[in-house]
Structures are given as C-alpha cells and as structure tokens.
Amino acid sequence: MSSIFITELASTPMYTYHENSKRESYWSPDLYSHLGTSISILIPLLMFLIFGENTLKDNSFIRFLFFAIPLLQLTFLNFCLFSTINNSNTMSIFHSILHSVLKFLLILFSILPFLLIFMFPLLKPENIKVLSSSSLFLLSITYFFFTSLSPIPSTIQFSGSAIDALAGFSLLLIFFLKRNHLLLFHLFLFLFTLFKFLRFKYSPPKNIETTPWRQILFVLIFTVLTVVYLFISLLFFLFITKNLFSLAVKKIL
Numbered sequence: 001m002s003s004i005f006i007t008e009l010a011s012t013p014m015y016t017y018h019e020n021s022k023r024e025s026y027w028s029p030d031l032y033s034h035l036g037t038s039i040s041i042l043i044p045l046l047m048f049l050i051f052g053e054n055t056l057k058d059n060s061f062i063r064f065l066f067f068a069i070p071l072l073q074l075t076f077l078n079f080c081l082f083s084t085i086n087n088s089n090t091m092s093i094f095h096s097i098l099h100s101v102l103k104f105l106l107i108l109f110s111i112l113p114f115l116l117i118f119m120f121p122l123l124k125p126e127n128i129k130v131l132s133s134s135s136l137f138l139l140s141i142t143y144f145f146f147t148s149l150s151p152i153p154s155t156i157q158f159s160g161s162a163i164d165a166l167a168g169f170s171l172l173l174i175f176f177l178k179r180n181h182l183l184l185f186h187l188f189l190f191l192f193t194l195f196k197f198l199r200f201k202y203s204p205p206k207n208i209e210t211t212p213w214r215q216i217l218f219v220l221i222f223t224v225l226t227v228v229y230l231f232i233s234l235l236f237f238l239f240i241t242k243n244l245f246s247l248a249v250k251k252i253l
Helices: 002-011 031-058 060-084 093-117 125-148 162-177 182-202 212-252
Strands: 015-019 025-029 149-152 155-158
Touching: 031 060, 031 125, 031 182, 060 093, 060 125, 093 125, 093 155, 093 212, 125 162, 125 182, 125 212, 155 212, 162 182, 162 212
Parallel strands: none
Antiparallel strands: 015 025, 149 155
C-alpha cells in the first residue's frame, strides 16, 4: 500500500497549470514544495530550542545544519520557479523581455544560496546566527513568491488575494524582530509558511482574469525580493571579507 502511494506521489507533476480561452490562469506548487519549506524552517527552530545558542556556537556540525538547510531549500524553490517559466510565441515583446529577465534572476537566485553553503568555513560562529536568520527570512519571502504569483507564458501577475498580499508584506515588518527576538522571529516564519500551506490546501486559487493591478503587484513584490537577495548577499560578502582580512592580519602578525 505504501509503495503504491510513493509511486503515485513520485509521478505527480511538480506544478498544476490551468489556462482557459479567456487567458484566465494560475499555477500551483505541489506537496513537495510546501512540506520542504515548512520543514526547512522548523528544523532550525527545533535546533535552536533543543540545543540553545551556546551549542550553535560550539558545535560546528550543528551550526552547519542550521546554516545549510534553509539555503538548500532556497536553491530548490528558485530552480522550480525557473523551470516553470517558458516563453510563448504569442507573448508580446514586453512580456518576452520580462520573462527573460525573470528567468535570469531566478537562475542566479538558484545558484547563489548553493554557493553560500561552501563559504561556511570562512564564517565566524557569531556570524552564523545573523546569516541563518537572514536566509530563513529569504526562504519565507521566496515561498510567498512561489505560492502567490503566476509566472506562466500567457500572463505574469499576482494570483493571491488581499489577505495573501498583507501576509506577505507582514514579513518585512517582522524582519525587525530578528535582532532582539530571534526565537519569535523563527516561530513567525514557520507559522507564516504553515498558514500559506493550509490556505493553499483548503482554499486553492481559482482562475484569475489578468488585470493591471495584479501585474503591477507582481513586479513590486519581485522587486522587493530582488532587493532583499542583494542585501543579504552583500551581508554575506561583508562578513566573509572581514573574516578573511582578520585571518590575513593574524598571519602577518
């Protein structure tokens, strides 16, 4: 019985794509993406609760897991998004350019988190907490993009409701809890992804007519996502540069 279930699950397509003659369309991720994201946030949260902050500083293996798990899921989500975007001959020049830019950024976002994992040995233990929290935040925003936007050939727009939009922008506000309330920050991110999962499961998106405000909101959200990626990438770069400079000074002295 279990083998039949596993076979059916493995044969399920990564995305469900719906489109009708009125160009009303949406796409939807499947169970892999939902569970993977929630688990990738839950594991660091449990590690923080079970082992405590001191263990994260002292145990390099636990620290690596805390650091790498969200980044691996982040790479997976971005690659899945990239793989869903296919250009169409019926697209306008504007949409064709927009899709090309989107594909370029998504493949860049797929590679970057994976490369950051290899930079782990260059980071000091006190840097891991900040960078891991930033990667969890980035994973949550990407998951919001993954479940609420519609990057398909016929259109490119926000496919969620007003509740989804408010939930997404609340992530920007909760980011300021990261410095002084790390546990609360991690818990919020887990509850956010759980909310998105339950909302998708029990209130799935319906066919949505293409409207200008949904397309504008798509561009706005993706712009915010790009800025956050660049900011966190710069943060990684500054930490690594600082650590390499410290090592060079120690060797000289």
